[in-house]
Amino acid sequence: MTPRLTRADLDTLPSYVPGRNPADLARELGMTEAIKLASNEVPYGPLPGVVEAVATAAATAHRYPDMGVVELRETLAAKLGVEADRVATGCGSVALAEHLARVTCLPGDEILYAWRSFEAYPIIAATTAASSVRVPNTAGHEHDLRAMSAAITDRTRMILVCNPNNPTGTAIRRPELDRFLDSVPDDVLVVLDEAYREFITDPDVPDGLETYGDRPNIVVLRTLSKAWGLAGVRIGYLVAQPAVAAAVRKVVTPFSTSAVAQAAALAALAQADEVARRCALVVAERERVTAAIRALVPDVPESQANFVWLPLGAGSAEFAAACEKQGVIVRPFQGEGVRVTIGTPAENDAFLAAAAAAL
Ligand SMILES: Cc1ncc(COP(=O)(O)O)c(C=O)c1O
Structure with missing residues (x-):
C-alpha cells in the first residue's frame, strides 16, 4: 500500500x-x-485604464515584482488615511485571511466565526490546524453576536466577522458590533472581513476602519476583487496595527502580490x-x-x-x-x-x- x-x-x-x-x-x-x-x-x-496597466506590467514579466509593494501600499494608505506600515497586500483577501490565521494560531487554537459565512473560513482554519468554532446564524440569517461572544474561550485566537455576510448579504449595525467588540478580550484578533463594503447603503452599518481602526486588536480586510473589478488578477489588502501588519508581511508567500496585480490595483484605485x-x-x-x-x-x-x-x-x-x-x-x-x-x-x-x- x-x-x-x-x-x-x-x-x-x-x-x-x-x-x-x-x-x-x-x-x-x-x-x-x-x-x-x-x-x-x-x-x-x-475599470478604465486597467487593461493598459496590465499590458505595460506584462512587458517586465521576466522580473520579480516589488516585494515590498511600496507604491501600492502607500497609495492605499493615503486613500484610507493611515500610515503605510499598517497595510499589507496579498494574493486576494482570502490569502490574507490565511496569513492572519498563521500569525495568530498554533495547532489546537480556535478560530471563531458565524456559520453559514464565507466558505473559505473552515478551510483556512483547517489548514492552520486550528479548531473551527462555528456559531449558527440567527433565524434572520444574521451573525448571532451574543452567541459568538459566549463562544470565546481561552483558546480563541482569531474571530472572523463577515460584514456584510457572504452568502446571506445581511449586515451588522453599529450598536451590536460595538457591544460585541467590547466583549472580546484584548489579546484576540478580530478580523472584520469587508469584501463587500462598497455596496453598503445603510448608514448604520459601520465602516470598520473609520469606526474601529484605532483598536489594537482589529484588522480590516478588504478586496479589489468585487467592486474594483480585479477578481482575476488576485489582490486584496488589510489594515491593522503596525505589528500585526508586519507579522503578516513576514509570512506572506514571497512576491505573491504580482507586478500585474500591483499595476492593475494602482490603475483601479484611480477610478473611484x-x-x-x-x-x-x-x-x-x-x-x-x-x-x-x-x-x-x-x-x-x-x-x-x-x-x-x-x-x-x-x-x-x-x-x-x-x-x-x-x-x-x-x-x-x-x-x-x-x-x-x-x-x-x-x-x-x-x-x-x-x-x-x-x-
Ligand atoms: C467575505 C469574503 N471575503 C473574502 C473573499 C475573498 O476575495 P478575494 O480573495 O478575491 O480577495 C470573498 C470572496 O468571495 C468573500 O466573499
Missing part, C-alpha cells in the same frame, strides 16, 4: 466550490452564452468615481431583484452586498439546477439556500424569468 503522505484530517474538509464555467454550460445547452451569477463579481468589465457609479447600478438592481424575488421566495433577507440569499432549504440544489437549464448559473449551498449575484439588468431579468419557471 502507498504510504500516506498528507494529513488525514484534511480528507473530510469540503473543497472551495468555484462558480461553474459559463462557457462549459453554454456548450452543454447549445446556447451562445450562459450567465454567471455565482461568484459575486461585478459585471461591467475591468467610476467604481461609485457602478456600485450604484448594482445597488439599484439589488433592490429591484430583492423586491421581485420576494414575490416568489419567502424570507429573503435584506442584502447590503452585491448578491441576494434565497433560503430555499432542501430545494436549493434543485432550484439551482433548474436555473442552469435556463442558462443561468447561481450558487447553491446544499440544504440551506441559494446565493445569486447581482448582474446587469438583462442578466437579472434572465435570472428572474428562470426563477419564476423553476418555482
Whole structure:
C-alpha cells in the first residue's frame, strides 16, 4: 500500500466550490452564452485604464515584482488615511485571511466565526490546524453576536466577522458590533472581513476602519476583487496595527502580490468615481431583484452586498439546477439556500424569468 503522505484530517474538509464555467454550460445547452451569477463579481468589465496597466506590467514579466509593494501600499494608505506600515497586500483577501490565521494560531487554537459565512473560513482554519468554532446564524440569517461572544474561550485566537455576510448579504449595525467588540478580550484578533463594503447603503452599518481602526486588536480586510473589478488578477489588502501588519508581511508567500496585480490595483484605485457609479447600478438592481424575488421566495433577507440569499432549504440544489437549464448559473449551498449575484439588468431579468419557471 502507498504510504500516506498528507494529513488525514484534511480528507473530510469540503473543497472551495468555484462558480461553474459559463462557457462549459453554454456548450452543454447549445446556447451562445450562459450567465454567471455565482461568484459575486461585478459585471461591467475591468475599470478604465486597467487593461493598459496590465499590458505595460506584462512587458517586465521576466522580473520579480516589488516585494515590498511600496507604491501600492502607500497609495492605499493615503486613500484610507493611515500610515503605510499598517497595510499589507496579498494574493486576494482570502490569502490574507490565511496569513492572519498563521500569525495568530498554533495547532489546537480556535478560530471563531458565524456559520453559514464565507466558505473559505473552515478551510483556512483547517489548514492552520486550528479548531473551527462555528456559531449558527440567527433565524434572520444574521451573525448571532451574543452567541459568538459566549463562544470565546481561552483558546480563541482569531474571530472572523463577515460584514456584510457572504452568502446571506445581511449586515451588522453599529450598536451590536460595538457591544460585541467590547466583549472580546484584548489579546484576540478580530478580523472584520469587508469584501463587500462598497455596496453598503445603510448608514448604520459601520465602516470598520473609520469606526474601529484605532483598536489594537482589529484588522480590516478588504478586496479589489468585487467592486474594483480585479477578481482575476488576485489582490486584496488589510489594515491593522503596525505589528500585526508586519507579522503578516513576514509570512506572506514571497512576491505573491504580482507586478500585474500591483499595476492593475494602482490603475483601479484611480477610478473611484467610476467604481461609485457602478456600485450604484448594482445597488439599484439589488433592490429591484430583492423586491421581485420576494414575490416568489419567502424570507429573503435584506442584502447590503452585491448578491441576494434565497433560503430555499432542501430545494436549493434543485432550484439551482433548474436555473442552469435556463442558462443561468447561481450558487447553491446544499440544504440551506441559494446565493445569486447581482448582474446587469438583462442578466437579472434572465435570472428572474428562470426563477419564476423553476418555482
Ligand atoms: C467575505 C469574503 N471575503 C473574502 C473573499 C475573498 O476575495 P478575494 O480573495 O478575491 O480577495 C470573498 C470572496 O468571495 C468573500 O466573499
